[in-house]
Amino acid sequence: MPGTVGRVPTPAGPVPGAPVPDAATAVGHHRWDGTTLGPHESWDPAVRAAVELVLASPAPMALHLGDELLLLYNDAYAELIGDRHPQAVGRPATEVFAEVWRRPGVGEVVEHAYRTGEPFLEKEIPLPLGHDTGGLEPAVYTRACSPVRDSLGRIVGVLSVVAETSPATRQLQGLSEFAAALSGTLTLDDVARVALRYAITSFDADRVSFAVDEGGSGGWRMVRRVRGELVDEADERLPPLWRRGPADWRPPVVVSARSGRAIFTDDGQPLREIAVDRHDQRIRALAAVPLRASVVRGGLTIGYRSAHAWSAPERALLAASAELIGQATERARRFETQHGTAQLLQRSMLPENLPGLPRLRIAARYDPGVDGNAAGGDFYDAFVLPTGDLGVVLGDVAGHDVQAAARMGQVRAALRALALNDPRPDQVLTGLDRLVTSLGAEAGTHELFVTVVFGVIDLDREQLTLASAGHPAPLVRCCSPTGEPRAEYVEVPLGAPLGVGYRPATRTVAFTPGDTLLLFSDGVVERRRQGLSHGLARLAESVAAAPSGDPRALCAVATAAVSGATEDDVAVLAVEYALRPSRSARMEVPAEPTAPSRVRHWMTAQLTEWQVAESVIGAAVLCTSELTTNALLHAGTAARVEVDLSPERLLVSVADSGSRGTVTRARTETLSSRGRGLGLIEELSDAWGTDPTVRGSTVWFEILTPPA
Structure with a gap:
């Protein structure tokens, strides 16, 4: 064949009499x-x-x-x-x-x-x-x-x-x-x-x-x-x-x-x-x-x-x-x-545990964008201040690479240090702006900027003080004992991002029992070919329509509020001011064949002691048993069951710690299908979802409790 393959004229056909190769x-x-x-x-x-x-x-x-x-x-x-x-x-x-x-x-x-x-x-x-x-x-x-x-x-x-x-x-x-x-x-x-x-x-x-x-x-x-x-x-x-x-x-x-x-x-x-x-x-x-x-x-x-x-x-x-x-x-x-390397880096720079307070329930969720191989700059944090108040923050460092994740770690650590010294939100962001400007000068770039919202929750005064540097406005879900839930954006003065000329300003609003604060990154509401106003409206509608103000449930609601795939990372932090303190308990579940049975007995005794309605106990025990079985089968390691009971709802989560172990079990045919169990959870609970972690995952469900 000639060397200029693809440029010769179309031949009339094979040479007469010559064999045609396969x-x-x-x-x-x-x-x-x-x-x-x-x-x-x-x-x-x-x-x-x-x-x-x-x-x-x-x-x-x-x-x-x-x-x-x-x-x-x-x-x-x-x-x-x-x-x-x-x-x-x-x-x-x-x-x-x-x-x-x-x-x-x-x-x-x-x-x-x-x-x-x-x-x-x-x-x-x-x-x-x-x-x-x-x-x-x-x-x-x-x-x-x-x-x-x-x-x-x-x-x-x-x-x-x-x-x-x-x-x-x-x-x-x-x-x-x-x-x-x-x-x-x-x-x-x-x-x-x-x-x-x-x-x-x-x-x-x-x-x-x-x-x-x-x-x-x-x-x-x-x-x-x-x-x-x-x-x-x-x-x-x-x-x-x-x-x-x-x-x-x-x-x-x-x-x-x-x-x-x-x-x-x-x-x-x-x-x-x-x-x-x-x-x-x-x-x-x-x-x-x-x-x-x-x-x-x-x-x-x-x-x-x-x-x-x-x-x-x-x-x-x-x-x-x-x-x-x-x-x-x-x-x-x-x-x-x-993906595992990138996410391990990302999550290692986020707080391992969020604080537990008698009247404040806190949850957060981070999901990578479409390219899960990149470590992003989204971050969140919640910590108790020397005054006894709670500081909450959610931000986004520009970039989707290891450098962005490293800068995110610097910014988060600096913000906590500044807040522990002087918790006023405007002063914290002013000091942080100087740090970001310095980091940009050190790196020789004018493209380093950070959007962030920082707030302080004062339970004694029942108020929330916020400052924002170019970040989407926080959302507060208000739920009075007699009225329908509503979700409203807090009109925080929108300053420029850190590193490009932030000017301090704050806004203080009421934060009363029954309210839930939701901080989120722009990946929650931004979609291609959809206006930002549409995403913000959908988020507010979904949060207001949620069955409860539980922070874990609202994090799941927020990440699914706007349809369509996002190309950005998604970070959400929710804080609920509970009407009354909740009661909680946990059980470490070994990877043994008898574990689901032990969980059922423990759950029944615990909820009976708390005087939970029998209808709720039956549904919760069945759902927890199914999730425990799933965790042991797919992870093969010990699991942890956590129960949190408030006057409005029962929240149960089952967390595994990996996927490399081996489960010892006598019989497996009864566990060959999970469709029936998850169908029951879908039917018996008011909300449920999954939260990924660095190692393993957490599956949770929520059941609203009837009035006493």
Whole structure:
């Protein structure tokens, strides 16, 4: 082939009498070093894996690679394009299909997928793939286009699947939709959810499982789904129930992942050695395929309760699915590593514990923005002043990198030191402004600025004094014993951000029992293509409509008040001035099979002693037992149950401390599904949610108590 591949005129067809090579031969012998892609050996591993996937597939598939959309395809696709093969290999698709490329719905679809990363699916359309003379007769096709990404997640091409509409092509259509769903996953938990949901529906399987290695520890973890298992939207909020095993674990999915070879059983008892319940014991046919990822080891299984012969198309579809899962798994592993480091840095600079006062209940929440790999500059704090008052602060240092997080730590520490010396909010921010100006001069930049709001809550005077430096106005939820709750923004004089000319000013307002103060960052209310006023209005409406003024519940309400994804970090701090002091208790729960039972007995005794209504006790004990079971299963470590009772509501939280331990349990089949438990929590509680922590997570629920 000539060296100027992609610039030669469209050939009339193969040389008469010369044998036509198959697609794999044409691709292998093509001089790729004469194209913008360079030699095949230098291609990214993810791209090479996609090429192998296409060439091995019995379905018509093509890859459009690079900015020129250079064409590469398999034998089934070669049959569709007729005498354009083999000259089409390695040439821009715009030249191969020059006479039809600019027709509506032909070339623009591929170009749009490459440019935006958005997948495309169109059913039952006529595609002019062959020449007008001697080509294929008009037929109806289903076409799907999905972006192809390299190991760094960058779009490097487009995968096109084209086939005549038939029951078989519905699976190919599902494969394209599956690729699109995997492209939106960030963590291994996300990959597991998408992979299991796809596998059990696309293959109409009775049991599916997904396994991946634990990295440096040498162990494995596996998660499964069985037909009929209830998994609803509430269940999807919690991590999948991973089962963990040692490095020499013997489930077929792990054996396949370790060896790199697929295992197919048409009829037998493939799970007899590792069966944990009747679902495993009843499986007779099983396919286990490795992910074939370059860094992460893992596998996927599909199982049936009756004998099943694995056809060549099924095996090819399984291999293609495993390739897609493997790429997503590697991206997720990299993200989790970077994300964990960034978030550990971020959270290490935030207060580990918020103060507990008899009449003030405090809660905070921090969620990273879209790019969870970056450490942001959002921060919050709450601390008791020498006067006995409570100081509260929430701010945002410009930037989303390690330097921003480091400056955030400096600013937060300096603010607390200034407040402990002189707690007047305007004086605190004036001193902080000098620090930020100094840090900017030291760094040689004029782009260092900080927005912050600082307040002092005086319980004796029942008032709140605030000062703001360019930060969104705080929100106060007022709830009198007789009136409807309302939420109002405090009109604090809006000074310039620190570092760009802050001028001190304060505002003092009433803060009486029943009120809750909410401080928040702009990530809570700002969304693309939505005005700031819309976000502020939605936040106020949601806070006013909340079932109670409990600070933890309001933090969850605030972060979900405005629809749409945010590209900024989200920080919220809430302080409730309780009508009467609350009562609280906690229990440390060991990772033992009897733990849920012990929690039920402890909860019943504690709430009975507090004279809680029997209807509330029954609901609370059931919900707490379910959450404790979930925490022990998915974290595998000890958990902590905390109960807080006020005259208005009962708040229960269950916190785990990690995801690396092993739970010792005698029976597991009764815990195989969490959908029923979370459905009950959704039904029995007035509000519930999850709060991420540095290690592990906290799940909580709230039940309003009836009047005495």
